Amino acid sequence: MGLSGTESYPPASRRLRLGIVGGGQGALVGQWHCTGARLSNRWDLLAGALSSDPERAMASGREWMLAEDRIYADYREMAKAEAARPDGIEAVAICTPNWTHRPVAEAFMEAGIDIICDKPMAMTPEDCDALAAMQEATGLVFAITHPYPYHPMVRQAREMVASGALGKVRQALVEYAQDWAMEPDDPNSRTLSWRRDPSKIGRASATGDIGTHALNMIEFVTGLSVSRLRADFHVCGAPKAMEDTAFMNLAFDNGAPGALWITQAAPGNYCALRFRVYGEKGGLEWDQEHPEHLKFRPLNEPERVIVRGHGAGVLPAAERMVLLPRGHGESLSDAWGNLYTEIAIAVEARRAGKTVPEGLLALPQLKDGARGVRFIHAAADSHDAGGTWQPL
Amino acid sequence: MGLSGTESYPPASRRLRLGIVGGGQGALVGQWHCTGARLSNRWDLLAGALSSDPERAMASGREWMLAEDRIYADYREMAKAEAARPDGIEAVAICTPNWTHRPVAEAFMEAGIDIICDKPMAMTPEDCDALAAMQEATGLVFAITHPYPYHPMVRQAREMVASGALGKVRQALVEYAQDWAMEPDDPNSRTLSWRRDPSKIGRASATGDIGTHALNMIEFVTGLSVSRLRADFHVCGAPKAMEDTAFMNLAFDNGAPGALWITQAAPGNYCALRFRVYGEKGGLEWDQEHPEHLKFRPLNEPERVIVRGHGAGVLPAAERMVLLPRGHGESLSDAWGNLYTEIAIAVEARRAGKTVPEGLLALPQLKDGARGVRFIHAAADSHDAGGTWQPL
Amino acid sequence: MGLSGTESYPPASRRLRLGIVGGGQGALVGQWHCTGARLSNRWDLLAGALSSDPERAMASGREWMLAEDRIYADYREMAKAEAARPDGIEAVAICTPNWTHRPVAEAFMEAGIDIICDKPMAMTPEDCDALAAMQEATGLVFAITHPYPYHPMVRQAREMVASGALGKVRQALVEYAQDWAMEPDDPNSRTLSWRRDPSKIGRASATGDIGTHALNMIEFVTGLSVSRLRADFHVCGAPKAMEDTAFMNLAFDNGAPGALWITQAAPGNYCALRFRVYGEKGGLEWDQEHPEHLKFRPLNEPERVIVRGHGAGVLPAAERMVLLPRGHGESLSDAWGNLYTEIAIAVEARRAGKTVPEGLLALPQLKDGARGVRFIHAAADSHDAGGTWQPL
């Protein structure tokens, strides 16, 4: 849809069957998954274990208009039942709290169902290794839902850096700022209670939640790896048990320095994931709150604003994700749609025993999820040691 | 989804069955309809007469994954066949060129199917009267697809004006600027050939295409009616048979003056539908290319930027359309989703014999479509008479 | 200062002697003249008839640190006395209300003193003709203080249009919006009382005040002349005797259409002089409230933001006005400084009997002032006739 020529994604032959675990009523993340799946027009959402509370699971399932016999309260039961159906789901979206990602993913991999997993992928690097071993053994797709690289102008930035438009990257800054943690947590919030509990969220709170997006973004765009980092955790909003803010220094593997700042306590910032990448020949700046505009600042030339759309400087790998003409806005729902399109292509290819052409997709996969978990641990190690450099 | 409390839309009990006429391969408008229908999660697209060319119709229908027996090459056949099926479509989206809107709508109204019609609704005021009579006789829903009022910040603007935040409106400006008509029309474009032919598009080209959106927007936001207008048509892009640009003066029914400028020949403007409304106590400014930000300029106070999201000054009627948290962007796909949600509520209510609660919806209907057609004729009359004032 | 190479302005050999008429305490316009003169470092302000009220004149003169014997209450006396002094002023800045411009200018021209006159230059086209005859007879410099073309990015726009960067101009819009006339006039304001009195301000109020700037700007930038216009005057702010708002249609001499909107009743607009010029190959957009950024929108290419400074696409005629490096902001004071620099060069050349090199200056002169007066009359004629086209 909206694609043409050799640069397009392959068309879908049919919609794939999707299930979901977690993401029940009031759960924002589940909604996004469904939005992406629907917008892509490559998936039908048919089954779900939307809550571990049976009543809540049933109510949520009805709200999403699932057939009643495919609304489950237990994900293990769901995995088995769906695997047994001739029309069973082909992939499952895992939208549960962090500490359950590993067992849920294992249950569905065991049932031969492809995995679409939220970040952080697991609690520990060891969990990640276990999941990686199982994924390798099964050959299943294991996608991680980083939606932000699916904004076409982020893809554009990555392609520009890769093509040398900036020359060598000399420094890069990334930040992700929000403000919802200014106020005390709602004591009745199911979401917040586990986000402040290390046994359920892991070694860090905001760092796992938004820091992993920031790390993924800056590595995605620059094509570089962060080889070392230094982190200080802080509580800058209402008092709470775990950090809502972190200041980090980065060292990229090409020797360039960088900075990463995340906070959920900066009033007036909502979803301010921003990067600034500066190379020998120019700079690139982007802000998720204005996702359609990529600022390209070639050295000693006028600034350029590259706007999402067809032509006018948009590179093929970015244009492939463009659905609407320039000015007819796309935003985060559309990015989730692009993500679910790429997941569908990967799942369809695996099921058909085909290989996806090199460079067609840029799907975040298990190794990217594992990197996010290692990032959380490196940052927590650094903070605990008073801000020392840690390898990543 | 994302809604809570008394201000929410009623939930869907099931997805409604949707058909589409027009909108085949490469047709942008059809894609938007489907996007809106899918995003709303209140519709299944099940049937279509996507092209009058049978091969093209079949190819398009397969691309959208319609069942083959519900892919039609003739809309009359489709209306009859679908009306006869127990699982036939409940509403049809009409995405064909202007001159066919009336006969297509008549065929489906005759079959008792609710209508979702693109603008301009018809070729002449007489066509509109005929459609209105038929709609009144049948009691069917007849929605007009103006998506822009479905940006939450447009709804916010309307509610602010209505609540007196600006005091009496003293002047208002609206414009819709694009740039695709700078270059000569592609002689092979099916879309463009009818857009330059008065027998197929009516008395004006750009005025009907984007001018009707501009008129609808400024009347929607101000709550005023344009009682008189003055228009000059121009060709400012590549040479062509009909206008690509119009400058208009407006007189609102409360005595305030206004201006309306539309063009498809202003390089660097893509979908720049903008309004500026100034009243006794303040002003409001909005730009469709940045749809999430409404600038409120209270007299003698700092400017305020009201950002789409929950709370922070967003009024209930706007908040009802908010799906994602502030900063997690929504844009035109989401607006189409909101539009299709409201259409679904209206269709469901009619089929259930219920009345939609006053003020719940702001759905553009047949009378709004008819007003757009009268606007085109008044503007063309004015232009033909050398720019005289014409009543509207 | 800050200039180098062949593109620079010639350096000053000494500071010229400046007098001022009008512009006493609380008078904003006088302050600007002095700011410009001081910033240019080419003038010493030495004499003034700052008010027709002797006490006020003396107080104002002292505040500006003039010598007491050069503080005058009567401009005629000042013209004679200064002409008689060996160190008398060489130019006079006329900052009085409109109806006095002609007699004041005549008195100083009679005394052989160069003229720097506010706009509108006079009350009627006949006044303008009389002043033109006298200027021609005396050969004196007669500059009109339009400061906005002295923003470097305005000069840049003009040069880009002239060099063909846009191709043929196809349409152009200009506006100047303020909001101070929302509230009732202060009955004690000396400034406002004459601005509402046709015998003192002429046939229009806002049209003369800010409309002349808008006309000058759009003709300056496009290099075109408005050959015809159509105008409607309105009161959109507090009730008042003369218009605070005008909507105009323009016809340029190359056949392109345009629009001009001015208002002093648009809350949240302060000094929003903006132009948008669209040609065959691209567009240019600029806003006086953000004067350092010129948006260049080449067709089918990324937008470019040309930022005031040296190099990076800034053309020599614009760069000549650049004092501070890019990012070290310049604004309206600096524009007045540039204007007074060009006036000094013109005055110095005249006194030395030299010719200013072609293309070095772009100084608004008597003919530009006269054009502004004719514009006011054409607009008033159009309004009085119900909005008919009038030649200009």
Next chain:
Amino acid sequence: MGLSGTESYPPASRRLRLGIVGGGQGALVGQWHCTGARLSNRWDLLAGALSSDPERAMASGREWMLAEDRIYADYREMAKAEAARPDGIEAVAICTPNWTHRPVAEAFMEAGIDIICDKPMAMTPEDCDALAAMQEATGLVFAITHPYPYHPMVRQAREMVASGALGKVRQALVEYAQDWAMEPDDPNSRTLSWRRDPSKIGRASATGDIGTHALNMIEFVTGLSVSRLRADFHVCGAPKAMEDTAFMNLAFDNGAPGALWITQAAPGNYCALRFRVYGEKGGLEWDQEHPEHLKFRPLNEPERVIVRGHGAGVLPAAERMVLLPRGHGESLSDAWGNLYTEIAIAVEARRAGKTVPEGLLALPQLKDGARGVRFIHAAADSHDAGGTWQPL
């Protein structure tokens, strides 16, 4: 000028006599000093040692239209000669390279002349102590030229924080980014050669140049002191002997964390001094490249844009610096004018034996200059120690 009521600055009774050391032809900093002095209308520039090269000194002095007998090639001679004249200068602006600041200031303090000194004030903390002792002994004014706090919206931010608009400050970020060090230094540049030589510039290059501005800004606005910092120096532009970039972590004395980033190697950043301050109740954001707009982000309310001008939320201490009405732009020249106005008030008061009323001025003085020098040394110490925390 432009001030009224009790909040105004006191008017000048006469212009003060100013001299300048350094700042000859091509020297940007000297130009700014003169611009500020002229714009303030409180100073006459009458004498200068504009270069240590006599020919260059004479040429520069003539360009600035100094009397020939007051153009000096040696600052010591100038100090003595001026002190001996009945019409000798009352203050001297020191615009020379860093390593000369101390001896020049000592020579003029010895002559009883008030000091206006560029930053960094000296090479070492010991230099600062010596200057402080001499200043205390003489009682002379010793102003440091930080112009950025003289943007009215910076003053507004400080007052808002002080008045509790943000509640307790919880985190603060400041950055100053430029791009001129991307390219190799011009080997013939007199300016650059000393900026890369530790014996002439001190222990750091960019850190002293723009880092001191950033530190001053964040402490000025927050009203907090940085008690500890951590710094890493980098070369991110063309190869050079000293750092062009530094990433720092800050710890404020109220316990809040912060970050400071400076670079002269970020393409497309020109003079991007920006702060972001977040407190319990809201945030403030400002960017020197758009100095008239202060973004105030009260928690859970719409964002507000406070625009320089009279009223509309601008506090008296900021309004005092406002010369032009809102929208009639002010920028860096005007900020230098405000700085020179405050210096004049301080000098005039000292000479009259009067005390400046508490809170009237916010003039950066010797202690602020000394703090900047200590900051440079703390940062260099931290960098040398591998990025350890250092007290400040």
